[in-house]
Amino acid sequence: MSVTSISRRTALASRVERLERMIEVRSFEDRTKQLFAAGIVHGTTHTAQGQEAVEVGLAASIRPTDIVTCTYRGHGIALGLGMLPEAVLGEIVGRVIGSIGGVGGSMHLSDMDVGLLPTFAIVGAGIPVAAGAALTAQVRGTDDIAVAVFGDGATNIGAFHEALNLASIWDLPVMFVCENNVYGEYSRYNLTTKVEDLATRADSYGMRSRIVDGQDIDVTVAAFTEEAARVRSGEGPVLIEAKTYRYAGHSRADTAPYRPDGEFESWLERDPIDTFSSRLIADGELDEAGLTQMREHVTARIERAVETVFASPEPDETSMFRHVWADG
Amino acid sequence: MPRARMRQAIVAAMHDEMQADPNVVLFGEDVAVAEGPFKTSEGLLAEFGPLRVRDTSISEMGFMGIAVGAAATGLRPVAEIMFIEFLGVALDQLTTEAAYFHYLSGGKVTVPLTMRASVGAGQGFGLQHSRTLENWLIGTSGLKVVSPSDPQTAYGLLRSAIQDDNPVAVLEPRALYGERGEFVTGDEGIVPLGVARLVAYGDDVTIVTLGQTTSIALAAANEANWTADVVDLCTLVPWDRTSVLESVSRTKRLVVVEQSPWSGGWGSEISAAVTAELFGELVAPPIRITCPDVPVPFNPVLEARYLPNPAEIILQIDALIDTGRRPKPWWERTLA
Numbered sequence: 158m159s160v161t162s163i164s165r166r167t168a169l170a171s172r173v174e175r176l177e178r179m180i181e182v183r184s185f186e187d188r189t190k191q192l193f194a195a196g197i198v199h200g201t202t203h204t205a206q207g208q209e210a211v212e213v214g215l216a217a218s219i220r221p222t223d224i225v226t227c228t229y230r231g232h233g234i235a236l237g238l239g240m241l242p243e244a245v246l247g248e249i250v251g252r253v254i255g256s257i258g259g260v261g262g263s264m265h266l267s268d269m270d271v272g273l274l275p276t277f278a279i280v281g282a283g284i285p286v287a288a289g290a291a292l293t294a295q296v297r298g299t300d301d302i303a304v305a306v307f308g309d310g311a312t313n314i315g316a317f318h319e320a321l322n323l324a325s326i327w328d329l330p331v332m333f334v335c336e337n338n339v340y341g342e343y344s345r346y347n348l349t350t351k352v353e354d355l356a357t358r359a360d361s362y363g364m365r366s367r368i369v370d371g372q373d374i375d376v377t378v379a380a381f382t383e384e385a386a387r388v389r390s391g392e393g394p395v396l397i398e399a400k401t402y403r404y405a406g407h408s409r410a411d412t413a414p415y416r417p418d419g420e421f422e423s424w425l426e427r428d429p430i431d432t433f434s435s436r437l438i439a440d441g442e443l444d445e446a447g448l449t450q451m452r453e454h455v456t457a458r459i460e461r462a463v464e465t466v467f468a469s470p471e472p473d474e475t476s477m478f479r480h481v482w483a484d485g
Numbered sequence: 486m487p488r489a490r491m492r493q494a495i496v497a498a499m500h501d502e503m504q505a506d507p508n509v510v511l512f513g514e515d516v517a518v519a520e521g522p523f524k525t526s527e528g529l530l531a532e533f534g535p536l537r538v539r540d541t542s543i544s545e546m547g548f549m550g551i552a553v554g555a556a557a558t559g560l561r562p563v564a565e566i567m568f569i570e571f572l573g574v575a576l577d578q579l580t581t582e583a584a585y586f587h588y589l590s591g592g593k594v595t596v597p598l599t600m601r602a603s604v605g606a607g608q609g610f611g612l613q614h615s616r617t618l619e620n621w622l623i624g625t626s627g628l629k630v631v632s633p634s635d636p637q638t639a640y641g642l643l644r645s646a647i648q649d650d651n652p653v654a655v656l657e658p659r660a661l662y663g664e665r666g667e668f669v670t671g672d673e674g675i676v677p678l679g680v681a682r683l684v685a686y687g688d689d690v691t692i693v694t695l696g697q698t699t700s701i702a703l704a705a706a707n708e709a710n711w712t713a714d715v716v717d718l719c720t721l722v723p724w725d726r727t728s729v730l731e732s733v734s735r736t737k738r739l740v741v742v743e744q745s746p747w748s749g750g751w752g753s754e755i756s757a758a759v760t761a762e763l764f765g766e767l768v769a770p771p772i773r774i775t776c777p778d779v780p781v782p783f784n785p786v787l788e789a790r791y792l793p794n795p796a797e798i799i800l801q802i803d804a805l806i807d808t809g810r811r812p813k814p815w816w817e818r819t820l821a
Contacts, residue, residue, distance in 0.1 A: 226554070269590065275586055279582070285550025289562075290558045292560070293555050296555075297559075315546050319550075
């Protein structure tokens with residue numbers, strides 16, 4: 158049976174699969190960063206090491222028919238939702254095997270089979286768009302929901318505020334998920350916001366909110382599942398702030414010199430992959446040998462994806478003219 | 486054939502589309518309960534209900550983004566921007582998101598949204614509520630732009646815009662909302678996108694118009710000693726090259742009348758394209774009759790001067806035909 162984004166999505170029902178997916182995201186992001194650092198890949202990219210428990214946890218908690226929007230740090234969400242590594246890496250590298258044949262790049266991943274609208278290079282733009290997808294569900298009377306995924310920096314842009322206000326007055330079935338990874342580009346978030354807990358911004362809109370430990374996937378799955386059910390049942394939108402941390406710099410050129418000493422190390426102690434794998438072993442769902450094998454499988458899968466992508470051709474010049482206009 | 490005001494033609498188009506397709510929804514500021522600040526949504530809330538006809542908060546960035554998300558997931562939203570200048574805060578959603586989703590999804594997602602906006606000057610609303618701003622919207626691949634000039638085109642272009650699977654901006658000349666005209670509804674009333682209308686026939690000059698400038702040009706042509714083809718583009722993006730070239734190849738003179746400033750207008754695009762094709766055949770340079778490069782003035786005498794009018798069109802085309810040279814626009818004549 159061939160692997161598809163849907164089959165990868167369905168697999169997340171198992172906790173062991175979730176661990177493997179988090180390891181896959183981590184390895185993929187590390188490998189992507191290496192490729193850029195080696196000057197092999199064009200342009201820029203934004204990696205999400207450290208945020209795996211939020212992203213894979215979200216994917217494990219919602220349906221493939223729920224629509225997701227996400228800003229440019231989207232590889233973890235994309236892989237979590239089910240996209241294949243070759244499709245994601247292919248797009249990052251700009252080859253034909255990429256999810257849209259290489260014309261979009263790292264910031265523009267999409268797979269409507271698993272609900273992912275094209276990811277956004279404009280901070281905050283996806284937030285009202287998710288509210289719009291929720292409007293569709295509301296008008297049609299389905300119980301699908303929409304999810305906007307964005308960072309701490311996005312909570313300062315106008316589109317965030319307007320979308321939350323509209324979602325709240327119209328009771329739109331949308332989950333607003335803020336990955337507070339402490340840094341908005343190069344700025345620590347307390348320099349750009351007077352508010353410590355971004356979830357409290359929901360109060361301004363008369364909206365429910367929740368703060369979640371983003372480094373524990375059992376916690377994120379429980380929270381996202383519970384909140385999704387409430388949104389689905391018509392309780393209205395919610396703002397969820399997942400406290401997490403970005404291991405890498407903002408983009409490929411950034412080595413994060415602005416981090417205070419010791420901060421990175423203290424987050425590393427709660428690494429979502431290490432802590433979850435230890436827990437699965439303690440729970441008897443996995444053993445050390447299984448974990449080692451899992452890591453080897455993931456490494457092999459990523460390396461195969463790298464080979465496949467670099468063997469894939471560059472798109473020919475006619476491809477820039479495709480899908481510019483919808484017919485009809 | 487019903488004869489009604491342009492705003493009523495817009496209501497009729499919205500009604501017919503909403504009745505035919507349950508996916509069509511409308512939202513904007515004061516469009517539901519108040520039935521539209523320009524009465525362009527009269528009766529729609531009562532007929533189609535609050536799920537489909539909604540008042541927004543003053544949040545253009547928010548509701549344009551909602552329009553994108555709704556359109557990308559199967560609805561056909563019509564988002565009303567009260568004055569085109571308000572699009573400024575929401576330009577991202579129209580020109581950087583809606584226009585590109587089809588491309589960025591490898592063709593899997595379409596964004597059949599329609600943005601309706603009131604545009605133009607002549608009613609003393611001042612410089613922040615009087616522009617046409619087509620120029621913000623040209624040159625974004627994936628985004629179409631239309632502008633009606635009378636009740637029939639208001640009805641027919643809006644229906645086509647809603648049915649089109651691409652995002653379409655409909656720029657409605659606000660000064661024409663109250664203008665009466667005959668129009669046909671139903672399928673025969675639909676005006677296809679990308680096709681210009683020849684609204685007057687003549688031999689001496691082709692006058693290309695859009696929106697509010699169509700009736701001004703017609704008035705000029707009716708009074709003048711020369712005769713003109715008046716080509717109402719109806720659709721600015723993509724504009725009907727075939728019809729314009731066919732006309733100019735007969736008349737050998739091109740004049741574009743724009744309700745926008747002298748510099749950087751869409752008429753330059755038409756002029757460049759026609760000149761490149763018909764250079765050796767023209768008997769005069771292509772010219773544009775526009776507003777000056779200043780903000781729209783408030784005082785009514787100044788505002789009327791600011792806008793192209795029939796007398797100015799006649800004067801400039803008389804000079805163009807007589808001399809074969811570019812005539813001076815009024816501000817070069819009076820302020821030199």
